[in-house]
Amino acid sequence: MSTIAFIGLGIMGSPMSVHLAKAGHQVVGYNLTPDRTGPLVEAGGTAADSIAKAVHDADIVAIMVPDSPDVQDVLAGEGGVFDNARRDALIIDFSSIRPDVTATLAADASSRGFRILDAPVSGGQAGAENATLSIMVGGSEDDFATAKPILDVVGKTVVHVGPSGSGQTVKAANQLIVAGNIQVLAEAIAFLEAYGVDLAASVEVLGGGLAGSAVLNQKAQKMLDRSFEPGFRIDLHHKDLGIVTSAAREAGVVIPMGAVLAQLMASARANGDGGLDHSALYRGVARLSGKDN
Secondary structure: EEEEEEEEEOOOOOHHHHHHHHHOOEEEEEOOOOHHHHHHHOOEEEEOOHHHHHHHHEEEEEEOOOHHHHHHHHHOOOOOOHEEEEOEEEEEEEEOOHHHHHHHHHHHHHOOOOEEEEEEOOOHHHHHOOOOEEEEEEHHHHHHHHHHHHHHHHHHHHHHHHOHHHHHHHHHHHHHHHHHHHHHHHHHHHHHOOEEEEEEHHHHHHHHOOOOOHHHHHHHHHHHHHHHHHHHHHHHHHHHHHHHHHHHHHOOOOOOOHHHHHHHHHHHHHOOOOEEEEEHHHHHHHHHHHOOO
């Protein structure tokens, strides 16, 4: 059993920290807003009122925060992990951030005596709550082997995909695929509704054929019910599409569908949908079709 500092107890981080505590690890949680520590404490973990206190005795430092600047602040900011954690601690960054930022932070961590993995996840809130996340891990093979028992507690598909930054690169590709699937599902639902067919039966038969997907299984009913509580917020998917379009440009890769998806996600935010689940891309299709959401 390990002593784990878990920084970032939001929609994803909270259930992940709870699974680790229930598995017998000593988990100390920190969140910028302290009211999010309740579930971890109920599961047997403890709450800290600063990053410094959370990481002081930790073997493992886990991070799950929204964006690149947040990870930079948690690790390298005043009072952050680099200034307060043990020099042999293993840092696992579950956040989804820019691959270049990950590479820079990994070099900084190594120069200070830390080990670090980028381990972004896919599966959304349901995956976090059910411990069925897909986790794509970048870093050294030795550090991955050390972290594997921890990762197996919160994930179902855990794969080492290469050196530092590789996890973030694979996650960017994941977010491109997911956004495309959600957008075309939204268009299909709007199309079916316009023709007045039996929607439940339609979704069932589509799910049994080549059109079937995890996105259809998890998001179709949300669109039919107009129930867009996050889940995974459009704001965050907008951020992720910015990462993949920027990284593709740097690599000289043309992603025309990705560019369109980034614009559609930006439109959703501009229309006030940023705090909704990304299945609310359906609302954008309805707006473009002149329909009520």
